[in-house]
Amino acid sequence: MADLKRDIRYIDRDFNEFRNALVNYSKTYFPNTYNDFTDTSTGMLFMEMASYVGDVLSFYLDNQIQETFIQKAKQQENLYQMAYLLGYKPKVTTASTVEIDFYQQLPAKLEGGEYVPDFNYALIIPENTTITSNLSSTQNFIIEDAIDFSASGSLNPTTVSVYQIVGTNPSYFLLKKSRKAISSTINSTQFTFNSAVRFDTRTISTTNIIGVLDVVDSDGNTWYEVPNMAQENVFDTIRNTNTSDPTYNQEEDAPYLLQLKQVQRRFTTRFINSGSLEFEFGAGATTSNDEMIIPNPDNVGLGLPFERDQLTTAFSPLNFIFTNTYGIAPYNTTLTVRYLTGGGIKSNVESGTLTVLDDTNFKFINPNLANTSLANQIFASISSNNPLAADGGQDGDTIEELRLNALGNFQNQLRTVTKEDYLIRSLSMPSNLGVIAKAYAVPSKIEKYQPGELPTMLDLYVLTYNSDKKLKIASKLIKRNLQTYLAEYRMINDSVKIKDAFVINIEIVFGIIVLPNYNNNATITKCISSLTNLFDIDQWQINEPILMKDLYILLDKVEGVQTVKSVIINNLTGEDLGYSSYAYDVQGATIDDVIYPSLDPMIFEVKFPTIDIKGRVVPL
């Protein structure tokens, strides 16, 4: 019978219960009509058929009820819908990030009695250039910002060194620039629209979609992605150049300017499942162009119907002008959509592997170079390398992660007030900025604050994954991204320090007595498998203690185990062995069979389960 493990039982009837109910019904109401209730009778055949139908309907009804609760739902599509309902955008993949060094040789020229690089031969590497791993042609990275070897500044420094000397004079210089890259490939597709359709939808079906890069229609208009169609203002970032804003152009630490822009051409995206991204467009007509809107007392609340005053009206800073057009519906046009795919745990490539450059769009600053052979030589000198391994890449949300993140996001409501808010916000950083695998927030201990006054300093301890999904310290780049990301949500007077959590590697040694007639090796293997699942790093959080009782109970439940004689946890340390450099006194931290974490936030990790979990069969 269809007695699957259901968490919610609404009808709570199965085949046998329906069958017994029908038999009782017949006995009660038709005692003179039917009395043969043996398995072989034809009457029972009909009753069992009816019971079967009831059982199946009951199962599906229970299942449907179950799928309406986010805590119990199991189907990915339903969880995605509920996650969006609660304001959480699911991730189907997470891109890793890495800093890549780009090198170019320049010929030397004599200028003012001194040999200097001839910047006429400087190259421009455009944004979105692809760099591929020399170990795997499927691991592509793209740089977000263009590289101009002729320009240099504090935010865009160039390292210049002498590459070759002839006699005592330099003949070639070597220029180095660094750029942040994310593991992704740019893909393109087109959506054709004829007559306007209200709230028209289109779908991209492929795996590992990171996000939409840009959408441009046949007339060259840009379409903007918004979280929901009611939101008509978007934050727009533009380069901080003199043309954009002469006032702030001198501020070197602000390479981008943030401004509010009202957009009519907009769309939302949502993942239907891990392999389908649906686009939804608006319902209005082309009546106004995109324009800048600066909030002022006259336009805030414009269009509010039936409102006599705005004392209790809720305003969103991104949607302070209320309209019901929900953007315009595209018609008689073709939208070219560029989107990014890639990421995943495999994208955390090793250092020194990103060396294959796609030089299709490289160009010289000076297009009219006389010495063609030298130009070709210089063009061929371009190379790249990643001094550090890429990190932050992760596979998509698991069912449990979806559930927890969505619930956490709902409580969070785009604010960061409690330490849980900071935790969730850190974990939900956009995938193209890198991923935080573990985070733990704790108010820092400020010594001199008045009684009753709360410390406003918050220490945020974070860790990320390497390519083997082992915990590692997050790079400066990820921390910088996290800092920028959090700044958008934190309260103005909150101070957050981003720090590294400690990883403590452990081994587990256990001894068991095996039941008679059970194979020792097979039982030990099952025990190791159970412990490996328990210590799966996805299941552990920073500062989570180890309850030894749980380990005993877990091993005791393994088929074939008669008695668990001993479970010992030891600290493993030593970077040369591949473990964390931090040692931990496990015995000293054990009180009443609980291994407590240290005061400084840390996480226990079984780094290599195949060798770090050891078991043996002991005699009675």
Added chain:
Amino acid sequence: MAKILENRYPIDSIGRKAVGFSFPLNGSAVFIPTYTTREQLKSNLINYLLTNRGERIFNPNFGADLRNLVFENISEATSDELQERIQTDINNYFPQIIIKEIKFINNPDSNEINFSLTYNIADFGVTDEINILLQ
């Protein structure tokens, strides 16, 4: 001295109390009541013999699998095996039935098998026969 004239199932003594309904279903009423255990046993036997294994919901071992015979090459060995299986099943499902004879008359020219089962109902001294033509 008391003398047993006839053994009867208690339900057979109540005239208006139906035991079940006959099988195969037929007639304008479709469900024709049976008033004796003998009739009902025969219907149940027919139900068993005409059921293929796997057809009965949540009871995949129920059925004689006779209809599958039409596509088999009936030899003495397969016939013996089938008889043994039917014997075992009937002992399990119909403990009151004592099989007297099981016969397969194979007619390959017309793609037919004539199955015949002769049985007694234990303690009641009733002999009955079922003939099924499989084609």
